[in-house]
Amino acid sequence: MPAAHSEEQSDDQTAVHPDAQQSVEQSASASDLATWRLPPVTYPSSNPYNRAKEELGRKLFFDPRISENPARTCAACHHPGLGWADSMQRALGNQQGLGRHTPSLINAGYSKAFFWDGRATTLEDAVSQDLLSPGMAKDETPDSIVKRIASIAAYRQEFTTAFSSSGISFERITDALATFLRGIRSSSTPFDHWLLGDSAAIPESAKRGFALFTGKADCIACHTPPNFTDSSFHNTGINTVDPGHYEISGKDKDRNAFKTPGLSDAALTPPYMHNGSKATLAEVIDYYDRGGDTLDGGNELHPLHLNDREKADLLAFLLSLSGEAPETLIPALPLALTP
């Protein structure tokens, strides 16, 4: 069966390979390789996992009838064939164009902050905001969404099965979608295999790159294990017009600060940065190496002074964090009426 993810890397608790350990010992920052292993995703007690709920969420994710605009499914912007994102610089939203890049959904279930500005702190809230956002839907309300979905006969039975009682509510719709999203995990990557002891899984260059990542380049300061993000917000000087997390927190330190994205499967989800302004990972490395661009607002970066070989090593490490692009199943959707 084709799957959006692999859980292999999170189930095995074997010790790390000595070869990996040796590379790490070259770095002052990373003391324990086990911290780089992604654990199983957790489901909140208010929205526990069951398979029927996940499969219902999958259907809703691909169903154009969730939106008042039938050209818009969740998958239209979070395209499974494009790393659960859209490959464009800026998100299209409800056709009018939004100001920020569509974030990938890979490993969203591990996140504690959602959207580039962190305006949601749970996946259920993020889904809810997305469905109702004026940039995504025009005049949409929880009731209008529930009405459309509840008008589809076959969905009524599926909700009953997934939630063990009859009834379709906006909360159940977002719960089902969030459950599906928690299943969208990064692939089994060369880096994962290296952590598990296969010293040939990544090239020597990537091993040197890991030492740079955790050492001289200090990427780990924000891209912390195991999901390569501190779930926090930083000003990297990309854009001083967009207020970023300041709009949410109201704190000066959060001006022009954006959420640290995870790096798993990053090679599958170009372009990069909150405004999609970097087309490749090599461009991202160059940007950080020069300490970002000089902008009025300043930023948290400082020049890294990496030489060409070090940049290549860092890129090799970033590439080792990506696996094979997954194939994804579109389910048959419930029909509106019995024939």
Place this chain on the structure above:
Amino acid sequence: MPAAHSEEQSDDQTAVHPDAQQSVEQSASASDLATWRLPPVTYPSSNPYNRAKEELGRKLFFDPRISENPARTCAACHHPGLGWADSMQRALGNQQGLGRHTPSLINAGYSKAFFWDGRATTLEDAVSQDLLSPGMAKDETPDSIVKRIASIAAYRQEFTTAFSSSGISFERITDALATFLRGIRSSSTPFDHWLLGDSAAIPESAKRGFALFTGKADCIACHTPPNFTDSSFHNTGINTVDPGHYEISGKDKDRNAFKTPGLSDAALTPPYMHNGSKATLAEVIDYYDRGGDTLDGGNELHPLHLNDREKADLLAFLLSLSGEAPETLIPALPLALTP
């Protein structure tokens, strides 16, 4: 592996079941049940099949970058989860709304006329017209499409493999898409199993319905075997404003005449008629039973005078032509740049 179709029904050449034969003998119109068996689809010599070409076509079908509007993939209107159509009355086109219902792509490879008005006679031509239609794309040209696809590095290798020489052209894009579309076949249906000799595959009611279909109700006059269409055009009085095939042929007999759709998997593709005005197959049967609506242009129908049991039998037969809704694989799409 999930598949959009099954070829089971076309590969086996065993004799029909005596039970099926008996029902047919009640009908004056259908002399040979073997004629109802769908043969393997044929590929034109100008665009022969190979697996790499089909898989390339699958990617292009799901790739938003084929369109100048990134919200629009082939799959947005021909949604595999909605019977390769969109479940709406009228097609959305490039967001402005079109005048006719989105036809399903199921068994399109068997057709000799495309679009409701028959303005294309090959699948390659139909794909080409669809990609360039002003209702579907704004200011799109073959060159603009080729330029976008050819800018994606990984596609260049895939075209070379699929066509055994390098180069991406508009013709190759339409050839690959047409090859993928020829693989979208109807499911293995109860009717197919009945034809193959399983007398319990369809209920007695459906067997009586088949006799009506080929006899008193004379649906077979236009919905001819094996694809349940004569690939021709008929005025069923649904709408006298839309000129239909007249726009193509210029012949008076084709005024308000529309292509006969196939009926395989019809239960998976509501609503019905060229303008999507009938929500259910039961409504369609009622419409034909009353000889259509009285409209200025007249129509080819005449009242059938079916009683309620006969209508139910005919519906049971139509339902026996549909199988399980398929699950469909979205492939990983080629990335625009190497990282």
